[in-house]
Amino acid sequence: MRLKYLAVITLLVLTFAGCNTMMLSPVNYAWPLETALQMDETGVISENRYAISINVQNMIVEETAMPFKANNEEIHLIRNQKGFYFLTANGFKHVYVFASADGSLKLVKKVFVAQDGLKAPAFNQREPNIELLQKDIDPIVLTEEGLLGGKNEK
Amino acid sequence: MKNKIFVSFLFLLFAFAYTNNFAQASDLEVTKNFKAAVQTLESDIDKAQSATEIPDFENRMAEIKEKYSAKKSLLDKALYPDTFESTFEKVNNKIEVAKTKLTKIDDLQVEVTDLKGKLEELKEYVNRLSEDYYTTLREVVSLRESSKRDRKTADSLKSLLSKLRDNSKKRNSLIDELANSLFFDNAHSVESMNDAEKKELFVKFKSSNMLDNIKRLISDNIQFMEASVFTTNSLMN
Numbered sequence: 067m068r069l070k071y072l073a074v075i076t077l078l079v080l081t082f083a084g085c086n087t088m089m090l091s092p093v094n095y096a097w098p099l100e101t102a103l104q105m106d107e108t109g110v111i112s113e114n115r116y117a118i119s120i121n122v123q124n125m126i127v128e129e130t131a132m133p134f135k136a137n138n139e140e141i142h143l144i145r146n147q148k149g150f151y152f153l154t155a156n157g158f159k160h161v162y163v164f165a166s167a168d169g170s171l172k173l174v175k176k177v178f179v180a181q182d183g184l185k186a187p188a189f190n191q192r193e194p195n196i197e198l199l200q201k202d203i204d205p206i207v208l209t210e211e212g213l214l215g216g217k218n219e220k
Numbered sequence: 221m222k223n224k225i226f227v228s229f230l231f232l233l234f235a236f237a238y239t240n241n242f243a244q245a246s247d248l249e250v251t252k253n254f255k256a257a258v259q260t261l262e263s264d265i266d267k268a269q270s271a272t273e274i275p276d277f278e279n280r281m282a283e284i285k286e287k288y289s290a291k292k293s294l295l296d297k298a299l300y301p302d303t304f305e306s307t308f309e310k311v312n313n314k315i316e317v318a319k320t321k322l323t324k325i326d327d328l329q330v331e332v333t334d335l336k337g338k339l340e341e342l343k344e345y346v347n348r349l350s351e352d353y354y355t356t357l358r359e360v361v362s363l364r365e366s367s368k369r370d371r372k373t374a375d376s377l378k379s380l381l382s383k384l385r386d387n388s389k390k391r392n393s394l395i396d397e398l399a400n401s402l403f404f405d406n407a408h409s410v411e412s413m414n415d416a417e418k419k420e421l422f423v424k425f426k427s428s429n430m431l432d433n434i435k436r437l438i439s440d441n442i443q444f445m446e447a448s449v450f451t452t453n454s455l456m457n
Contacts, residue, residue, distance in 0.1 A: 098297030099248050188246030199246050 095149035100189035102140040109134055111141050120171060122153065128176075129158050144189040144196055150174065150210035152196050157183040161198060163210050177212045250291050251298040257284050258307060265314050271322040277315050281308065342398055346433065349391045350440070356384045357443060388441065395433050 103111040109123035122141055123134045139155050146152065151164040151171055159180050164171035179198060190197040190205075195214060198206040207214040245253075261280050268277070285308055288295060295304040302310070363377045413421065425431065 098294065098300075099251055100246065102248060188248060190247045199244065205244075 093149070094147050094193075095145050096147040096191055096193050097145045098191055100142050100144040100191075102142050102188075104138060104140055105136055107136045109136060111143070113143065116145075120151075120153075125153060125162050128162075129155075129160060142187055142189055144191060146191075146196050146210060147194045148210060152189055152208060154179075154184060154187050154189075154198070156185065156187060158187070159183055161208060163208075163212075165210075174210060175212050177208060179206055179213075247291075247294050247298065250288075251295065254284070254288050254291070254295060255299075258311060261311060262314055265311075265318050268318055268322060271319060271326050274315060274319050274322065277318070281311050281315065339398075342394065343429075346391060346394055346398075349387055349394070350436065353384065353387045353391065353440060356380055356387065357440075360384060391440075392437060395430075395437060398433075399430060 097116065101113045101115070103113060105111045105122055105126075108121065109126065110119055110121050112119040120143075127134050139157065141153060141155050144152050149166060151166075152161055153164065154161045159178060159182075161177045161179050162173060163175035163177065165174045166172075180200065180203075184198075185201040185203075188199045190199060192207070194209070196208045198208055200206075261277065261284065264280075265277050268274070288304070292304045295307075299307060360377065360380050363373060363380065366373070
């Protein structure tokens with residue numbers, strides 16, 4: 067009987083040990099600087115230093131509520147310590163927070179930041195937060211959950 | 221009293237604004253401005269003409285370093301694979317290289333100026349010799365054409381011809397030396413020169429009046445030969 071219990075316990079231990087995924091932590095994904103990138107005619111922005119390219123068409127459509135049309139506006143992009151991507155652009159009312167997904171970025175937060183649209187926005191890395199600067203207005207502090215201590219829009 | 225407080229407040233406000241001149245600038249903007257300042261400095265170092273400009277570059281480098289030292293940790297990351305310090309090391313190396321190069325150029329310019337001076341002196345000397353030569357030649361011709369046939373005239377003519385010969389020899393060797401030192405060195409012969417070197421040689425040749433000097437030498441030597449055909453012995457006879 068004892069042997070049976072021992073065999074079952076051993077089997078269970080081995081099974082759970084096999085299922086455990088190894089984790090490496092902590093990881094700091096923070097980019098020291100934002101990047102300001104111009105999209106091409108298909109809505110793709112490419113960043114060489116971090117070797118990432120993103121099609122931002124859906125975000126433009128979401129923000130403007132109009133069919134996609136490429137323009138010369140720069141998309142500001144930064145990644146925070148936890149690995150979330152923060153995107154916005156001049157004239158945007160929101161900052162979009164994305165998480166990495168399988169070959170894509172998944173929206174996790176749409177943060178309302180400016181009623182009249184952002185003027186000359188820029189992100190600063192302020193670990194663990196992200197700082198959003200805009201012309202003549204005090205900086206806003208953001209996390210992947212939205213405004214630090216403020217109300218957020220999904 | 222109120223005015224004093226107001227002035228003090230304004231002063232503090234300005235002082236605060238001055239010390240926080242990066243406060244509203246984005247990190248990207250700070251990095252771009254830093255890179256632009258360094259690039260402008262590097263470009264000016266490359267374009268420098270004289271070693272006297274070096275202290276200005278050193279001052280500008282120190283100013284940039286001072287201005288951005290508050291952003292060192294940001295720039296250390298943003299300038300990857302460089303860092304704040306390594307950027308200034310590179311600029312400093314550039315300044316050192318420029319200093320060595322420009323000091324050498326300045327020295328060479330001084331040397332060239334000296335050589336130009338010496339060349340002018342030599343040219344003047346050649347001209348003096350030429351004038352002397354013509355005077356002597358005129359005296360020889362005048363003696364030859366005179367009707368005097370005494371011992372004193374013969375001696376005088378002999379001495380003049382000897383002077384003429386010496387003068388001519390001196391001038392020949394001087395022009396020869398001048399030409400050699402100006403246009404050739406031991407390592408170079410005209411055959412081994414490339415087009416650029418040949419062109420340079422031609423410009424030097426033209427600018428130094430060498431052709432005129434050689435022409436004058438040939439013509440003078442012909443005149444000398446004509447004058448010395450009439451020797452002292454023939455005068456004595």
